[in-house]
Amino acid sequence: MSFSSPVEENTLKVQMDSQCYPDGCQVVPVWKLVAMWPSEKEEEETIILISDDDDDDDEVQCPDDDGEGESTQGSSVLLVEPQETSPLEESKSEEMVDEEGDLVVTYCKQADVMPHARHDCTVHPFQRTESDTSSPLGANADICDECYCYICDKLAAKCQLWTTPSLCHCNAHNKSNFWKAQRNSALAGILATFNLELLELDTELRHGGDLLEKFIKDLSLAYNKYLTGERMCPPGHECFCKPKLPPGQCSVCSSQNLEVVYRYSDVFDLVTRFLNQAEQQSPKAAAVMLLGAAKQIALHKDPALLRNCQNLGHTASLRIAVPFLFHRITSRLQRMLVLCDFPKILYEKFVDFYHSISLPCHCFAFANSLNVxxxxxxxxxxxxxxxxxxxxxxxxxxxxxxxxxxxxxxxxxxxxxxxxxxxxxxxxxxxxxxxxxxxxxxxxDLIPFYLCKTGNFLDAAHSLLIPVNSLACCSACRITPCQFKIYLKIFRTGCVPSGNEMLETGPWLSAGSPLRNTVLIKQALKLLYSSETLYRNAKCWSSFIMILGSSNLLEKRGNLLPLSLKEPPLSFQENVLAASANFLKDLKSGVNVSLPSAIFTGELHHEASFILAVQAVQQMLCCDLPHLNSFIELVLAFGKNFWPLRLLLDQLSYEEHILCGTANLLLRDLSREKAMMLRVWENLGPQYVGEFLCLFLTSRHKRMQSVGLLSLNVVIENLHLCPWAKQLCTFFHESGLRQLPFGTTVYHEVSKFVSAFEKL
Incomplete structure (x- = not known):
């Protein structure tokens, strides 16, 4: 049973019951008319009246004193006696029998009147109409002590609009759609403007409505203050009174030439604080607050609109501040409609509410903002x-x-x-x-990365070079050197970062099979050739070399595993250099060319990849050496594989100016990055440092020897940071470095270094 108000008269209940008794006997269901009278004492008995007109043929077994059932067939009355009845109470009872003998009343008591809506009152008659609010109808204004207002949901005696003309809550009842709407509006408060049903209102929506109501009151005060304006003397006003006073000090001139200035700043600050508060609330509450704020500021008018435009700031001018606030509100609501799982009905009501806002001319651009x-x-x-x-x-x-x-x-x-x-x-x-x-x-530009997350590496590599539409350029033109390295790492290992960001550090997860070595080289070079920024960046070339010299497996921390490769035969190196030169030439010209599979997929495919990288770096240095900002990164990228680095220096020796430029770049890097080099040498060990020094000290070119001498001086100057330096002496002896021509600078420096440790 539904009730129209929280408290209503409770006089009769009709309930269907089924009663079981011992010995497996069951009483068939009967309709019981239960009269319940509230009592001041719990001990006072309740009389149950039962009318069973439709079940005359049914037999009901009632247990008697000895536990056996007694037939009540043919009886239309089943009297349930109170457990204990005093003689005085029995004397009060008076048997009443109707003419047909179908109903027996053994006891009656006057019912207490419970709280109820006015239209359900049994004391005063009520006259119903659909929507009469002009004046009280009939005796509708009469009330008893327990009558409640259907609209306000409080005692009718306390309703301030009970008989107010044009409102007349005394005429309200639950059979009228008009009065139901009035009741919903009263109970929903400000949320009624969102066309929300009472059943749709939850704690979040009500909380947002409460905050919105408080904001509207505060906003009204701030807006009224804004409309009054400030009376100010025009800037630069000159006094012409006698005696002549400085600007702003003459009360006569000031009072006659005051200008009214309207500053929206206080209102703007109030709305901004409210929007900040809304963004901290739950999604439903925030949506109500944002939409309510939008409706309120859309009603604001600029009093100075008909006057000359006042030169105010972006927060002080209403015509600038309100669009700014609307942009913030609509942007936030757009995100919420997408991210928050609003029920579709609530979603549509929020959008309909926004469309019901009458936008001023300076906010017309936001008319379709919520058509999401x-x-x-x-x-x-x-x-x-x-x-x-x-x-x-x-x-x-x-x-x-x-x-x-x-x-x-x-x-x-x-x-x-x-x-x-x-x-x-x-x-x-x-x-x-x-x-x-x-x-x-x-x-x-992140589409290739998302394709990598699905394991579609080949499509990702192609999408880097193919624009989404004909009006845009490809993503390769805008990727950073760090992203270039991450893509190559993904293509090489078949693993991707675990998150949704392109981060080199952190855990990586397997997503699919890595690209073939030939495809990886081809796509990497295409990326380098497609972007001048990547082509002239030393980090990109060092990443390319490092990837080719690494395994397709990752460490637990996601780092690459470098390979240590033996130097292949010279004939193999010459064949790869020749094939690489033709391949790079065709690739630069845009010809669809493939690497020789016999070389780059055979047993020495890693060595062949290194040689191709040497050829590509040499071509880059010959064309763009002046644009290169570092060369030490390329040297370190080869790791412990010094034979391809030696091959690179030999290739550069054919053009002396390129070799000298490369050496000068190396000398500059070593001078600037001494601390970094010491850390690298400490990690790689004395064997690496010895081979590094020998590579440059034994060079036929004096400028390259200078690189080795500078590196040796870095070690000598920082012996306290190089506990492994003494082991270099053994390496120099074993490598025959002391057998260099006597009297040369290299011989002198190496001998001095070895002698210093032999005296210890």
Whole structure:
């Protein structure tokens, strides 16, 4: 049974019961008319009256004193006696029998009147109409002590609008849609403006409504103060009174030339604080607060609109401040409609409320801001499922495009990434259109990474070089050296970062089979050739060399495992150099060329890859050495493989000016990065340092010998940081470094270094 108010008269209950007795006997269901009278004492008995007109043929077994059932067949009355009845109470009872003998009343008591809505009052008659509010009808204004107002939900005696003309709450009842709406509005408060039903109101919505009501009161005071303005003397006003006073000090001139200035700053600050508060609330409460604030500031008018435009700041001018606030509100709401799982009915009511706001002329640009497609929209779902790759469809002869605001696009990508739906992210970004093309382009630049997350590495490598549409350039033009290294690491190992960001550090997870060595080299070089920024960056070339000299397995911490390769035969090196030169030439010209599979997939494919990298670096140095900012990174990228580095220096020796320029660049790097070199040498050990020094000290070119001498001096100057330095003496003896021509600078420095340790 439903009641129209929290408290109503409770006089009769009709209930269906089934009663079981011992010995397996069951009483058939009978309709019991239960009269319940509230009593001041719990001990006072309750009389149950039972009418059973429809079950005359049923037999009811009632247990008697000895435990056996007694038949009551043919009896229409079952009297349930009180457990204990005093003689005085029995004398009060008076048997009443109706004419047909179907009902027997053994005891009656006057019922207490319980709280009830006015239209349910049994004391005063009530006259119902649909929506009469002009004056009380009939005796509707009469009340008893327990009558409640249907609208206010409080005692009628305390209702201030009980008989107020044009309101007349005394005429309200639960059979009228008009009065039901009035009641919903009264109980919902400010939330009634959102067209929300009472059953839809939860704690979050009510909390947001309470905060909104308080804000509206505070905003009204601030806005009224803004409308009064400030009376100020015009700047630069000159006094012409006698005696002439400085500007602003003459009360006569000031009072006659005061100008009213309207500053919206206080209102702007109040709204900003409220928006900050809204963003800290739960989604439903925040949505109510943001929408309510938008409706309120849309009603604000600029009193100076008909006057000359006042030169005020962006927060003091209403026509600048309100659009700024609207942009913040709509951007936040757009994200919430995408990210928050609002029930669809509530979602639509929020959007309808926004559309009901009458926007001023300076906010017309925000009219369609909340036309955000729901996740189950046909166009959006077909795009996400891959059934529509263009983002276009025809509806009733008109073309529809998947065109969304930037906050919506960002929110959708964020939501899909949160659910790890990388394929859907790729499909959406390729199909969606946005007015802010720059930011949309940045989002699309991550499409190759999302493809890598799905394990589709080949498609990811191609998408780096292929633009999404004909009006944009490819992503390779904008990737950073760090991203270049991460992509090569992914292609080499088949692993990807565990998160949704392109981070080199942190855990990596396997996503698929890595690219073949020939495909990896070809795609890496295409990336380098497609971007001048990447081509002239030493970090990119060092990453390329490091990847080719590493295993396709990762350490537990996600680091690459470097390889130590033996120097192949000279004939093999010459063949690879020749094949690499032709391959690089065709690749630069845009010819679709492939690497010789016999060389780059055979037993020495790692060595062949190193030789090809040497050839590519040599070509780069010959063309763009002046643009290179470092060379020590390329040297360190070879790791403990000194034979390809020696091959590179030999190739550079054919052009002396290139070799000298490279040596000068190395000398500059060593002078600047002494501390870094010491850390590297400490990690790699004395064997590496000895081979590094021998490589340059034994060079035929004096400028390259200078690189070795400077490196040796770095060790001598920092012996306290090089506990492994003494082991270099043994390496110099074993390598025959002391057999260099007598009297040369290299011989003198090496001998001095060895002698210093022999005296210890």
């Amino acid at each position: 497609l729901h996740w189950d929209h046909v166009l959006l779902t077909t795009v996400l499922k891959g059934q529509n790759i263009t983002g276009q469809r025809r509806q009733k002869g008109r073309k529809m495009y998947l065109w969304e605001a930037l906050p919506v696009v960002e929110a959708r990508v964020e939501k899909l990434l949160e659910k790890k739906k990388y394929k859907e992210v790729v499909r959406y970004l390729r199909a969606v259109k946005c007015s802010e093309n720059g930011r949309l382009r940045d989002l699309r």
